[in-house]
Amino acid sequence: MTRRTVPVAVVIAAASALALTACGGNDDAKANDKIAGADVAETSAAPSDETSTTERPQITLPGDLTDTFESWKTGDSAKDAVLQDVARRIDATNYAITQGDAEHSALDFYYGDAALAEAKDWVQSVVKAGYSITGANRYYNAKIDVFDSKSAGVVYCEDQGKAYAKDRKSGKIHRTAVTAKSYVLYSSRVEKSAQGIWKTTKLTSQRGNKSCTP
Structure with a gap:
């Protein structure tokens, strides 16, 4: 995972932007339809369908x-x-941002x-900048590429058109127009x-x- 991009781009004062996300690479990353790590071990094996009895953290978004x-x-x-744990990871990251806790378990x-x-x-960078997130994030077009029983790749899209940065102190919401950049x-x-x-x-x-834009 490289430097994160934004799920929410916020233009402030001198046209500076704040990037908030559920976690991703930077805007310059050469991401495409090839899944990260696919060159490591690509096979036709199915992931293990054994149900994990490990209790997951209870995450409730604001x-x-x-x-x-x-x-x-x-x-x-x-x-x-696999998709369920990816979704939980997204929720956990957004929750950590709203709570201002980069060390959340x-x-x-x-x-x-x-x-x-x-x-x-x-x-930590989002919290230090003084922001949280609010609104609605939509995740869609999820696809899985199985490498073996213990590893897989997942690609998916995010619609950030209705998600915004919120000033952590004042509560002010920075609303932005929806553009092609709203899709990740x-x-x-x-x-x-x-x-x-x-x-x-x-x-x-x-x-x-383009695979994510309407």
Whole structure:
């Protein structure tokens, strides 16, 4: 996972912008339909469909923020288990931003390897800038590429058109117009931990990718 992009672009005073996201790579990242990590081990094996008994963290987003996962199921129980943990990771990251807590335990739970440190750095950078997030994020067009029983790749889109930055002190909401840049393509690699959790270990993104724009 490289430097995060925005799910919300906010123009402030001298045209500076604040990037808020559920976690992704920078706008310059060369993300495309190839899933991060696909060159490592690409096979036809299915991910393990063993149900993890590990209890997940309970995440409840603030009342002014919603994450909607549109058609976030494939009908395959093993693949859907992967998507569920990806969705939980997104919720956990947005929750950490709203709480101003870059060390929230849910981040450690759903991220691994370098992606964990980068997720924490990103949350901290948003909090340090004095912002939180509000509104509605929509995630859609999720696709899974299975590498083996313990690793897979997931690409998905995010519609940030109704999500905004909120000043942490004043509560002021910075509303912005919807453009092609409001849509983001994410490419991730996930790996199954010993506890059965699908952790995100790589994550990049590209704002305005044509596969996500209406």
